[in-house]
Amino acid sequence: xxxxxxxxxxxxxxxxQAAALLRSDKVCAFPTETVYGLGANAHSEQAVLRIYELKGxxxxxxxxxxxxxxxxxxRVTTGWSQLADRLALxxxxxxxxxxxxxxxxxxxxVSAGRETVAVRVPAHxxxxxxxRAVDLPLAAxxxxxxxxxxxxxxxxxxxxxPQVPLILDGGPCRxxxxxxxxxxxxxxxxxxxxxxxxxxxxxxxxxxxxxPSFQKExxxxxxxxxxxxxxxxxxxxxxxxxxxxxxxxxxxxxxxxGLLTHQSLAAVAAICQDIxxxxxxxxxxxxxxxxxxHRLDDKxxxxxxxxxxxxxxxxxxxxxxxxxxxxx
Ligand code: TXA
Ligand code: MG
Numbered sequence: 664x665x666x667x668x669x670x671x672x673x674x675x676x677x678x679x680q681a682a683a684l685l686r687s688d689k690v691c692a693f694p695t696e697t698v699y700g701l702g703a704n705a706h707s708e709q710a711v712l713r714i715y716e717l718k719g720x721x722x723x724x725x726x727x728x729x730x731x732x733x734x735x736x737x738r739v740t741t742g743w744s745q746l747a748d749r750l751a752l753x754x755x756x757x758x759x760x761x762x763x764x765x766x767x768x769x770x771x772x773v774s775a776g777r778e779t780v781a782v783r784v785p786a787h788x789x790x791x792x793x794x795r796a797v798d799l800p801l802a803a804x805x806x807x808x809x810x811x812x813x814x815x816x817x818x819x820x821x822x823x824x825p826q827v828p829l830i831l832d833g834g835p836c837r838x839x840x841x842x843x844x845x846x847x848x849x850x851x852x853x854x855x856x857x858x859x860x861x862x863x864x865x866x867x868x869x870x871x872x873x874x875p876s877f878q879k880e881x882x883x884x885x886x887x888x889x890x891x892x893x894x895x896x897x898x899x900x901x902x903x904x905x906x907x908x909x910x911x912x913x914x915x916x917x918x919x920x921g922l923l924t925h926q927s928l929a930a931v932a933a934i935c936q937d938i939x940x941x942x943x944x945x946x947x948x949x950x951x952x953x954x955x956x957h958r959l960d961d962k963x964x965x966x967x968x969x970x971x972x973x974x975x976x977x978x979x980x981x982x983x984x985x986x987x988x989x990x991x
Contacts, residue, residue: 667821667825668692668820668821668824668825668826668827668828668829668830669828669829669830670817670818670821670830670832671829671830671831671832672832673789673792673831673832673833677829677831678789678792678793678796678831679796680829681693681793681796681797681829681831682793682796682797684828684829685702685703685704685710685793685797685799685801686704686797686799688703688704688707688709688710688713689703689710689713689828690702690703690710690713690714690717690827690828691703691793691827691828691829691830691831692806692817692820692824692827692829692830692831693789693790693793693803693830693831693833694787694789694790694817694831694832694833694834694836695729695785695786695787695790695803695836696757696758696785696786696787696790696836696837696838696859697758697785697836697838697839697840697841697842697858697859698805698806698813698814698815698836698839698840698841698953699805699806699813699814699815699816699817699819699820699830699836700729700785700790700801700803700804700805700806701714701717701718701803701804701805701806701820701824701827702729702793702801702802702803703801703802703803704797704799704800704801704802705726705728705739705769705773705799705800705801705802706768706769706770706799706800707770708770708772710802711726711770711772711773711802712772714726714802714803714804715772717824717826717827718804718807718808718809718824719808719809720804720809721809722772722775723775723776724775724804724809725773725774725775725777725779725780725781726773726774726775726781726802726803726804727760727781727782727783727802727803727804727842727844728769728773728780728781728782728783728800728801728802728803729782729783729784729785729790729794729800729801729802729803730782730783730784730794730800730801731784731791731794731795732755732784733748733751733752733755733784735794735800736751736755736761736782736783736784738766738768738800739765739766739768739769739780739782739800740763740764740765740766740780740782741763741764741765741766741767742763742764742848743763744763744847746847746852746868746869747761747763747847749868750845750847750868750869751784753868754860754864754865755783755784755786756784756785756786756791757783757784757785757786757860758783758785758786758838758841758842758843758858758859758860759783759842759843759845759858759860759865760781760782760783760842760843760844760845760856760858761781761782761783761845761847762779762780762781762844762845762846762847762848762855763779763780763782763847763848764778764779764780764848765777765778765779765780766780769800773802779846779848781844782800783842787833787836787837788833789831789833790833793831805841806820806823806824806827806830807819807820807823807824808823808824810895810896810897811823811896811897811898811899812896812897812898812953812956812957812960812988813840813841813896813953814953815835815836815839815953815954815957816834816835816836816954817830817831817832817833819953819957835954837950838859838946838949838950839859839949839950839951839952839953839954840858840859840949840950840952840953840980840981840984841856841858841859842856842858842859842860843856843857843858843859843860843862843865843980844856844858845865845869845872849873851869851871851872851873852869852871852872852873853872853873854872854873854874854875856983857979857980857983858980859949859980861946861977862874862976862977862979862980863976863977866976877974877979877982895987895988896953896984896987896988897987897988898956898957898959898960898967898988899960900921900960900964900965900966900967901966901967901990902956902966902967902968902969902985902988902989902990903916903966903967903968903969903989903990904969904970904971904985904986904989905931905968905969905970905971906970906971908928908929908930908931909930909931910930910931910933910934913931913934913935913968914934916965916966916968917965917966918934918936918965919935919936919937919962919963919964919965920934920935920936920937920964920965920966920967920968921935921936921937921938921939921959921962921964921966921967921968922935922937922938922939922967922968922969923939923941923952923955923956923959923967923968923969923970924938924939924940924941924969924970925940925941925942925943925948925970925972926943926970927940928970931968931970935968936964937959937962937964939955939958939959941955945972945977945978945980945981948972948981949980949981952981952984956988969985969989971985971986972985
């Protein structure tokens with residue numbers, strides 16, 4: 664058996680070690696305020712290729728480039744706009760990824776061949792310290808096997824990707840769900856992925872933002888963002904969404920069953936063996952969602968039943984992840 668990826672506490676030495684790996688075209692996992700990222704030098708095709716290989720990520724799914732500040736964001740993009748400036752000034756460092764025309768320093772592989780690139784300044788002190796130490800933009804998807812639940816602790820990364828050369832441990836991620844992705848090359852701008860930045864704040868800056876419908880869509884033709892593909896963020900056992908406390912359909916599902924809910928459900932809870940009660944507010948729910956799915960996965964339940972929250976803009980990011988994790 665090969666050795667597990669080393670998890671190192673953050674120190675000047677471990678940061679220097681991580682920066683040295685990244686400068687020699689190796690990958691390294693690091694914490695962000697959303698989820699853990701698997702970073703590689705965004706200027707190096709060879710380094711970025713390693714991300715796709717390790718994750719088993721399809722080559723048509725582009726990566727987000729992480730930068731230390733606004734000036735570095737401008738160097739990896741072209742056509743920086745006034746709106747980009749306003750969003751960056753208000754929300755960076757933070758969980759907002761902006762899609763802009765890709766600059767010549769960024770190889771096409773980072774963007775899976777697209778002419779655009781997604782960029783963000785993360786708000787985690789360790790991510791920022793690493794970006795400054797390495798002095799390069801870092802392409803970084805979530806540090807998990809493609810299609811599985813994103814990691815919110817260093818241990819989650821280690822379990823999903825044991826071959827990573829180094830994992831910097833920054834403790835559990837504060838926001839627990841991925842960044843919001845907005846396409847600024849569309850007119851009006853378009854929400855590609857609801858995420859940790861509350862939509863109501865984004866709408867204050869972009870009132871005409873195009874929003875996808877709540878319905879699960881399988882559009883014909885090329886997808887606007889491959890992150891919109893269904894069956895993503897999924898635990899290892901089937902996940903079923905329910906809308907109320909009706910135990911009849913749940914009783915047909917394989918047992919033992921896990922239940923994840925933010926409201927009390929007497930009838931369904933009575934026929935589930937492991938219950939994860941999450942907070943009733945969307946931000947607090949999102950912060951613990953992936954951890955709760957990892958915990959249920961560990962309990963060896965044979966299916967996970969989840970109460971789908973009501974359709975409301977504040978719940979969009981959570982509903983999006985649940986719909987993608989669910990068996991349809
Ligand atoms: O919070 C986050 O965004 C985390 C942390 C590590 O920063 N990263 C993350 O990366 O979630 P990943 O690779 O798991 O998701 C990237 C998302 C995907 O939905 C992808 O399709 C979209 O961003 N994306 C990236 N570049 C794009 C582009 N040029 N055009 C459209 N969508 C893009
Ligand atoms: Mg991901």
